[in-house]
Amino acid sequence: MAADPELQDNWDVVKDWKESSRYLRTAKIQAEELSEAIIDKRHGVLSWVKVRW
Amino acid sequence: MGQGSLVEMLIDDGKRLIDRLSEEGVAVTAACWLKEAEDSQWFLYLATPLVSEEGATKAAYRRVNTVIRQMPQPFWIDSLEIKLVGAGSPLARAVQDLHSRYPGPSPIPYRGSQLGDINIEAASIYPPVATPVR
Numbered sequence: 399m400a401a402d403p404e405l406q407d408n409w410d411v412v413k414d415w416k417e418s419s420r421y422l423r424t425a426k427i428q429a430e431e432l433s434e435a436i437i438d439k440r441h442g443v444l445s446w447v448k449v450r451w
Numbered sequence: 452m453g454q455g456s457l458v459e460m461l462i463d464d465g466k467r468l469i470d471r472l473s474e475e476g477v478a479v480t481a482a483c484w485l486k487e488a489e490d491s492q493w494f495l496y497l498a499t500p501l502v503s504e505e506g507a508t509k510a511a512y513r514r515v516n517t518v519i520r521q522m523p524q525p526f527w528i529d530s531l532e533i534k535l536v537g538a539g540s541p542l543a544r545a546v547q548d549l550h551s552r553y554p555g556p557s558p559i560p561y562r563g564s565q566l567g568d569i570n571i572e573a574a575s576i577y578p579p580v581a582t583p584v585r
Contacts, residue, residue, distance in 0.1 A: 403516060406530060410512040413531050416489055425505035435509065 405446060408435035412443045462558055462575060464528050465495050468519065473581050475518050477501060480538040481546035482577040483561075488570040494534045498543035502535050511535045542567030550579050 412435050436444050462484065469482050481498040501511035516530050536542050545567035553559050561574040 403513070403520075406516055407509055407513045410516070410530055410533070410535075411509050414508065414534055418489060425507075427503070428506040428508075431507050431509050 402441060404438075404441035405443075408438060408441055408443050409446075411435040460527055461493070461495075464526055466577065467526070468495075468522065468528060469497070469577060469580055471522060472497075472499075472515065472518055477514060477518065478538070478582070479580045481543040481550075482580060483542075483546055483566070484575045485566065485569060486572040486574065488564070488572050491572060494532055495528060496534050496536060496542060498536050498538050498540055498546070500538040502537040502540075504537060504539070506537065508535050540567065542569055546576055547579075549576055554578075 411431055415432060434442075436442055439445060465482065465484060469479050472479055477499060478501075479497050479499050481496075483496050484493055485496050486493045497515070499511060499515075501514055502508050503510075512530070512535060515533065515535065519526070519528070519530055519533075549559060549561065556578055558578065559576040561571075561576055563574075564570060564572075566574055
């Protein structure tokens with residue numbers, strides 16, 4: 399991750415989500431930020447996970 | 452960092468990071484280590500106006516991570532152990548309230564079950580942070 403600062407930033411956004419977050423009202427920009435951090439094709443968390451698991 | 456006690460080394464590194472952020476012009480209005488009840492893990496919470504009022508954090512993490520990468524080694528805090536919240540968040544307000552009731556230069560151990568809007572097992576509250584120098 400250290401070699402990809404954008405991925406690191408995305409992981410930081412994603413790790414703030416927790417199970418209880420489902421019950422919180424969230425601003426649109428915050429939801430979009432989380433979604434983008436996951437699905438970004440080059441630096442997203444989902445792509446990183448797919449390569450390793 | 453795993454479960455168990457918060458070690459002195461991480462409290463010291465947290466202070467180093469807060470001081471460094473201040474030197475870099477990043478305002479930190481409240482800072483504490485929290486062991487959250489939900490997953491029993493310690494996190495360094497930093498309240499900063501870098502987090503937007505709507506709660507967007509990515510730009511804030513980018514800025515803080517830049518500072519972390521420049522920290523003199525050894526530095527033991529991983530960026531995934533840091534959580535950024537807004538300067539006006541319930542957590543920031545709760546920490547500032549503790550500052551007013553328990554002023555002092557040292558971190559305050561806190562044994563309540565909630566701090567702001569976060570359910571916790573334990574916490575260590577840093578004293579008020581100096582205003583950024585630039």
